[in-house]
Amino acid sequence: MPTRRVLLSLSLALLAGPAGAQAPQTVRIAATPGPHAQILEAVRPIAARGGVDLKIIEFSDYVVPNTALAAGEIEANSFQNQPYLDNQKADRGFKIESVAQTVNFPLGVYSKRHKTWDAVPNGARIAIQNDPTNGGRSLLLLQDKGVIKLKEGVGFKPTVADIVENPKRLRFVEIDAAQTPRSLDDVDAAAINTNYATPAGLKPSDAILREDPKGPYVNVLAVRAADRDKPWVKTLVDAYRSPEVKAFVEKTFGGAVLASW
16 A cells, blocks of 8 residues: 555656746736737747746737736736836826836838928828827927927927927827828828837838937836836846847848847
């Protein structure tokens, strides 16, 4: 009888796997469709080697990923830049923190009607994003290119009301960021984030104006403040900022997406 108990114990031990082995840590991470989700697919096998099983969940807007993260429905997200996160925290009280910079998507102004910005007529209708961070980013791009002038001291979130000079008398149409590619049939030009431009078949070389890639708009990995020091966070960050993922970004996006490391 003792021998049978020993054999049973050994069998159970073999079924359980090697001594000390742990099940992978499942991490649900949100991303917008397109490059953010594609990059996470490249991160997934690298994170798996460190014991993190990434479950990628796609959301088509800029609001739900932070709401879901704050509510504990996911563990992380990868879709936003630091000014946008700061704005969300200030407006909604989210206890969310960035844990690493990831990639930059230089913003572009695109048009189906005009091949250059100089061809855009006076009184043209220009679509920009209706959220403060991305809409403000578009206005700062237009100011940087000498198209408009904004009030002094507006920071990273200017609005149309902050325009003090508009020589072309441009008319701004504010719409959801995800809808800006579709607006090209109805407006003279639209400011479009790269993660929405790329799935719509737009290339950086198509832009009639393009943002300088330097600046504060590098995207970030975000987690709940209570989780930031957990081991899986370091594993996720190291996997994302690995040489393999950087090579994937450079090969796949051809300059439309720039690695920050």
